Amino acid sequence: MNYWLIKSEGDCYGIDDLKKDKKTPWSGVRNFQARNFMKDGMKLGDKVLFYHSNGTKESPTGVYGLAKVASKPYPDDTAFDKRDDHYDPKSKKENPTWFLVDMAFVSKFKKPVTLSEIKFEPKLMGIMVAQVGSRLSIQPVSKEHFETILKMSS
DNA sequence: GCCAACGTTGGC
DNA sequence: GCCAACGTTGGC
Numbered sequence A: 001m002n003y004w005l006i007k008s009e010g011d012c013y014g015i016d017d018l019k020k021d022k023k024t025p026w027s028g029v030r031n032f033q034a035r036n037f038m039k040d041g042m043k044l045g046d047k048v049l050f051y052h053s054n055g056t057k058e059s060p061t062g063v064y065g066l067a068k069v070a071s072k073p074y075p076d077d078t079a080f081d082k083r084d085d086h087y088d089p090k091s092k093k094e095n096p097t098w099f100l101v102d103m104a105f106v107s108k109f110k111k112p113v114t115l116s117e118i119k120f121e122p123k124l125m126g127i128m129v130a131q132v133g134s135r136l137s138i139q140p141v142s143k144e145h146f147e148t149i150l151k152m153s154s
Numbered sequence B, C: 001g002c003c004a005a006c007g008t009t010g011g012c
Helices: A015-021 A032-041 A115-120 A143-152
Strands: A003-009 A023-025 A047-053 A062-069 A102-114 A138-141
Touching (some): A003 A143, A015 A023, A047 A102, A047 A143, A102 A115
Antiparallel strands (some): A023 A102, A047 A062, A062 A102
16 A cells, blocks of 8 residues: 655645545646656555645645545546647657546545644654655655644544 | 746757 | 756745
8 A cells, every 4th residue: 555645736626626526537747757656656545645735825735635546547638639738749649658547535634734734743754745846746655644644634 | 926946848 | 968948836
C-alpha cells in the first residue's frame, strides 16, 4: 500500500465534485514526474489525500478529504483532443505520452487540514507539499505523514 | 494581483 | 549539453 497526495484547484474540481462523481479519470496531468507516479507508482486501492491549492480565506489551501486509486493506468485521451485545454500534439494514440488513473471518492474531512496547520505540525516535518516551490501535482506521502494528517482531520 | 520557484523549450 | 527565455503553478 502506497500513499499519495493529489492537488486540484478547489474551485475548479474539488472534493465535492469528486463526491458527486464518485469516480473520475485524473486527466490533464502534463508533468513527467507526476505521470510516472501514476503510471508506475500507483496501485489499485492506494490511498490518496485530496488537496485544494489556490485556496481563499473562506476555503483555505489544504487537504479536504480522501480518495483512492480506482483503476490501473491507461492513456489520457484528453491529450489527443485538439479542443481540450490539455491537448498535446506530441502524444500519439499508438504511443501515448500521458497516462492517468481513476480516482474514487472515499470521504470528505469534517474540517480541512490546512497548509498552515501542516507547516506547524512537527510530525509533518519534511512533507513535500509544505516545501517552498513544491509544484508537483502528484506527490508520494509517507505512511506516518498520511496517518498524522488523518488524525488532524478529526 | 504579485512574484518566486519551477519545468520546458529552443538557440547555440 | 548549456542556459536564457518563457509559461505555469501556487502561496500570499
